[in-house]
Amino acid sequence: MIELIEVAERARTGPRxxxxxxxxxxFRKMQELIKEYDLRCRGVEEFINTDDSLADDAFxxxxxxxxxxxxxxxxxxxxxxxxxAEVKKAVREAPKQVLMGEGKDARVFRQGQVDxxxxxxxxxxHHAPFTEDLGSLVAKNFAQIPRTDFxxxxxxxxVDGRDIYGQPLEAYAAIREVAWMREGVRKAGRPGLAIVLYxxxxxxxxxxxxxxxxLGLRPTDGLxxxxxxxxxxxxxxxxxxxxxxxYGYFAVNGSFGMAGGFCGGPEGALIEGIVRPIIGYMxxxxxxxxxxxxHLAYVMxxxxxxxxxxxxxxxxxxxxxxxxxxIYMDWNITCSELCTETGLLENAIRSVEAxxxxxxxxxxxxxxxxxxxxxxxxxPEFMIEVSDATLKAKLKRxxxxxxxxxxxxxxxGRSPEKGKTTQECYDLVKHKPSPEYEAIYHxxxxxxxxxxxxxx
Amino acid sequence: xxxxxxxxxRAYRGPRMGExxxxxxxFRKMQELVTAHKLxxxxxxxxxxxxxxxxxxAFRAAVAFxxxxxxxxxxxxxxxxxxxEEVLDAVKSAxxxxxxxxxxxxxxVRKRETEDSRRVNVISGGHCPWPQDVASxxxxxxxxVLRGDIxxxxxxxxIDGYxxxxxxxxxxxxxREFAIMREAVRKAGRPGMAVTLYPxxxxxxxxxxxxxxDTGLRRTDGLLLSVLPDMKVEADYLATAITYEGYGGYKVxxGCFSIIGGFCGGVEGAVIxxxxxxxxxxxVYRDVFQYGGTVSGSRSLTARxxxxxxxxxxxxxxxxxxxxxxxVVQRAxxxxxxxxxxxxIEGRAGIGGIGSEAxxxxxxxxxxxxxxxxxxxxxxxxxNPTPYHVEFRARVADATVRARIKRDEVRGLMExxxxxxTKMLRGVPLVDYGDRRMLAYKDFxxxxxxxxxxxxxxxxxxxxxxVANATKAGTMLADLGLDLEAAxxxx
Numbered sequence: 001m002i003e004l005i006e007v008a009e010r011a012r013t014g015p016r017x018x019x020x021x022x023x024x025x026x027f028r029k030m031q032e033l034i035k036e037y038d039l040r041c042r043g044v045e046e047f048i049n050t051d052d053s054l055a056d057d058a059f060x061x062x063x064x065x066x067x068x069x070x071x072x073x074x075x076x077x078x079x080x081x082x083x084x085a086e087v088k089k090a091v092r093e094a095p096k097q098v099l100m101g102e103g104k105d106a107r108v109f110r111q112g113q114v115d116x117x118x119x120x121x122x123x124x125x126h127h128a129p130f131t132e133d134l135g136s137l138v139a140k141n142f143a144q145i146p147r148t149d150f151x152x153x154x155x156x157x158x159v160d161g162r163d164i165y166g167q168p169l170e171a172y173a174a175i176r177e178v179a180w181m182r183e184g185v186r187k188a189g190r191p192g193l194a195i196v197l198y199x200x201x202x203x204x205x206x207x208x209x210x211x212x213x214x215l216g217l218r219p220t221d222g223l224x225x226x227x228x229x230x231x232x233x234x235x236x237x238x239x240x241x242x243x244x245x246x247y248g249y250f251a252v253n254g255s256f257g258m259a260g261g262f263c264g265g266p267e268g269a270l271i272e273g274i275v276r277p278i279i280g281y282m283x284x285x286x287x288x289x290x291x292x293x294x295h296l297a298y299v300m301x302x303x304x305x306x307x308x309x310x311x312x313x314x315x316x317x318x319x320x321x322x323x324x325x326x327i328y329m330d331w332n333i334t335c336s337e338l339c340t341e342t343g344l345l346e347n348a349i350r351s352v353e354a355x356x357x358x359x360x361x362x363x364x365x366x367x368x369x370x371x372x373x374x375x376x377x378x379x380p381e382f383m384i385e386v387s388d389a390t391l392k393a394k395l396k397r398x399x400x401x402x403x404x405x406x407x408x409x410x411x412x413g414r415s416p417e418k419g420k421t422t423q424e425c426y427d428l429v430k431h432k433p434s435p436e437y438e439a440i441y442h443x444x445x446x447x448x449x450x451x452x453x454x455x456x
Numbered sequence: 457x458x459x460x461x462x463x464x465x466r467a468y469r470g471p472r473m474g475e476x477x478x479x480x481x482x483f484r485k486m487q488e489l490v491t492a493h494k495l496x497x498x499x500x501x502x503x504x505x506x507x508x509x510x511x512x513x514a515f516r517a518a519v520a521f522x523x524x525x526x527x528x529x530x531x532x533x534x535x536x537x538x539x540x541e542e543v544l545d546a547v548k549s550a551x552x553x554x555x556x557x558x559x560x561x562x563x564x565v566r567k568r569e570t571e572d573s574r575r576v577n578v579i580s581g582g583h584c585p586w587p588q589d590v591a592s593x594x595x596x597x598x599x600x601v602l603r604g605d606i607x608x609x610x611x612x613x614x615i616d617g618y619x620x621x622x623x624x625x626x627x628x629x630x631x632r633e634f635a636i637m638r639e640a641v642r643k644a645g646r647p648g649m650a651v652t653l654y655p656x657x658x659x660x661x662x663x664x665x666x667x668x669x670d671t672g673l674r675r676t677d678g679l680l681l682s683v684l685p686d687m688k689v690e691a692d693y694l695a696t697a698i699t700y701e702g703y704g705g706y707k708v709x710x711g712c713f714s715i716i717g718g719f720c721g722g723v724e725g726a727v728i729x730x731x732x733x734x735x736x737x738x739x740v741y742r743d744v745f746q747y748g749g750t751v752s753g754s755r756s757l758t759a760r761x762x763x764x765x766x767x768x769x770x771x772x773x774x775x776x777x778x779x780x781x782x783x784v785v786q787r788a789x790x791x792x793x794x795x796x797x798x799x800x801i802e803g804r805a806g807i808g809g810i811g812s813e814a815x816x817x818x819x820x821x822x823x824x825x826x827x828x829x830x831x832x833x834x835x836x837x838x839x840n841p842t843p844y845h846v847e848f849r850a851r852v853a854d855a856t857v858r859a860r861i862k863r864d865e866v867r868g869l870m871e872x873x874x875x876x877x878t879k880m881l882r883g884v885p886l887v888d889y890g891d892r893r894m895l896a897y898k899d900f901x902x903x904x905x906x907x908x909x910x911x912x913x914x915x916x917x918x919x920x921x922x923v924a925n926a927t928k929a930g931t932m933l934a935d936l937g938l939d940l941e942a943a944x945x946x947x
């Protein structure tokens with residue numbers, strides 16, 4: 001694979017381009033590729049894509065994009081170019097599995113299979129904002145979920161009573177974040193569980209600061225180093241990747257395509273959703289990618305948008321599964337808040353869809369998460385149950401698509417439901433949902449059983 | 457003591473000020489403090505004979521400066537203020553000794569007092585650029601000097617065929633620097649020797665990047681985090697200091713010096729600045745070792761060797777910085793703090809040519825004064841072109857301690873050595889090479905050739921000429937009462 005220092009050099013010496021010029025060119029290029037490969041959205045009957053040749057075409061479009069256009073470095077305003085051989089080599093050489101954690105808590109995180117039958121890998125949280133007083137307690141609760149393969153850190157607004165502002169406090173907060181996570185997983189009896197640093201900021205100093213095999217990030221831990229929307233990368237992340245590549249790490253890449261951005265609609269976004277994991281691997285050495293396609297309004301928590309976003313997302317997963325070794329994940333976000341029926345139904349759609357597409361399940365969270373109100377252990381536990389029920393029912397893409405259409409019909413016309421904070425609906429001391437949330441949970445499970453899922 | 461988080465907060469919340477405004481304010485404040493503390497001095501040049509009353513007044517002026525003016529953060533353009541209690545609290549809490557290195561290579565680095573009877577601690581090697589292919593061999597040679605307690609890292613202009621430019625390459629180079637250093641100390645048979653990171657770039661990323669207890673910077677190693685001239689600090693260093701406080705390791709201030717004629721004004725303002733910088737480095741970055749304590753003329757610190765400069769300074773061979781001002785800084789820090797100091801006065805580097813008797817004697821002259829002042833010995837490569845120079849200096853320091861030289865004897869000794877050097881150089885072109893390190897970036901061969909001529913780096917052996925010159929210089933020093941041979945074996 002192309003060396004990271006070579007990537008850094010290209011980011012410094014590649015052709016200069018203004019960011020807006022890149023953005024506009026991105027839009028034009030995506031339109032051109034959509035036409036060339038006939039990637040138009042399919043009807044609602046294809047809630048999940050079942051056309052393998054379309055997935056392969058989407059993959060080819062993504063490779064063409066990388067070879068013809070490359071990636072844009074926002075720190076240097078330069079374009080990083082790759083040739084076809086480099087892209088093919090990267091795609092071929094990307095690891096199909098990652099070992100993470102240590103001792104009894106070591107896990108193997110694998111690429112899933114479309115229509116597969118094996119349980120998929122799980123990250124139950126955080127990737128959410130919590131205040132420092134809850135830090136280690138929240139981490140403990142999520143680490144207590146037995147299927148957890150790794151756990152991600154959280155963001156915090158203040159540390160030791162001080163606002164996190166400026167480089168020194170950011171570095172300190174990052175160190176503290178990992179310290180609380182370590183304490184949390186120890187308290188849960190899983191001292192070797194892999195932790196992923198959730199960046200306090202994307203500055204190299206705060207990403208590198210927690211590197212400490214005794215008290216901080218170990219070589220068996222990871223960090224979130226995402227490519228930016230519109231196929232952009234940053235110098236600080238390349239810097240961080242260079243450091244961690246000789247220390248040991250795995251990196252997670254938030255790399256979904258955004259419908260409504262400069263890539264255009266879902267068709268352009270699905271190309272972006274395939275491009276960004278490849279770029280993440282090539283420029284940062286990322287090995288896990290939560291990707292797919294999202295809609296801007298959904299991510300902002302404004303509207304529950306399903307088809308054709310779900311379809312586009314499934315094309316991304318299938319393209320990556322069929323043509324690469326890249327390990328892809330589905331970020332299980334919901335527009336609705338905690339302790340709501342709508343929220344759990346949104347979660348269920350994602351969980352089924354991810355499972356039949358071979359996507360690992362990643363960090364369920366309210367998409368527009370408020371402080372201490374982004375997640376509880378209920379959502380990941382529910383997500384795992386739904387995924388297992390999908391496997392137990394041996395659902396394939398086509399059948400799963402039909403079930404999801406029914407659930408989508410149930411959600412039609414609903415607005416995102418307002419909910420509760422983490423502590424209002426979950427007892428973090430006793431690791432137990434509130435009676436209200438428990439009742440909603442059982443009710444939604446019953447509904448899903450009626451749709452054909454088989455819960456144990 | 458004030459926490460680093462509190463300092464970071466002040467760096468981002470303190471009053472805003474333009475840098476020029478700070479610089480000019482600095483000048484006015486120093487003038488005011490010089491007057492208020494009766495520090496103006498216009499008498500004849502002095503050596504180590506300034507009375508302690510003056511020394512203590514200079515120290516109080518430095519404390520007053522920090523309490524009333526604070527320090528300036530160049531990253532945020534804000535002033536970090538302290539109250540007097542915070543400054544005095546910091547002054548009291550600096551450690552007087554620090555353990556570095558690990559295993560059998562562990563060393564204790566101590567604060568030395570004026571006229572101390574304990575041996576000096578020695579830092580050797582690095583603090584200079586090396587090409588990648590030479591670095592390991594050269595640094596191994598310096599690590600083999602057993603009197604060295606700590607070895608310093610080096611800078612790289614290129615790494616693995618890439619020019620070191622921009623953050624990603626800088627962090628890569630920083631990690632490689634440390635990997636090469638680890639290899640060098642292992643090859644020298646000193647795997648646990650403490651290594652100080654010499655910054656590739658003064659950004660937090662490359663300073664933090666080498667942390668790695670297996671192959672990089674260990675908790676028993678350290679890094680250079682220097683206070684900038686004119687009482688300035690930077691947010692990247694604060695971020696780095698916070699990170700290392702949680703990791704471990706020692707920190708070194710390479711900036712405990714002041715230049716006469718800068719924004720602090722004349723020699724007295726420079727004295728206040730140098731003392732204040734020493735305290736600041738401990739308060740703001742938690743630096744436990746300080747290089748310098750020097751108050752010097754602008755030339756000696758800013759000179760970057762060029763043939764034109766050589767020509768110019770040949771015409772002014774007697775140009776030297778005052779001794780007394782550096783003594784005041786050293787004595788003030790020694791009497792009033794536990795700060796562990798390295799360095800001291802800086803003489804003319806390379807006088808008479810690399811490896812000449814004159815050069816070795818000039819070095820000895822400074823080492824004698826600095827040892828008596830209570831400084832430890834910093835022998836980085838810039839002014840120690842071969843490892844044998846480090847050994848020679850350490851032997852002079854040991855001989856000084858053994859001879860129990862007192863402050864009032866130093867002037868006589870220095871003048872006698874100056875006399876020998878002057879006599880020796882009669883008719884010989886005077887080459888004061890200043891700081892040759894920049895030459896290494898431009899033309900490494902020209903930089904390295906005279907060093908290689910005096911020292912076989914691959915074989916790690918001094919040349920016969922260098923040994924002969926050192927022997928002759930040693931004999932002359934023995935005549936002055938400094939027995940290098942006895943000191944090496946009987947101290």
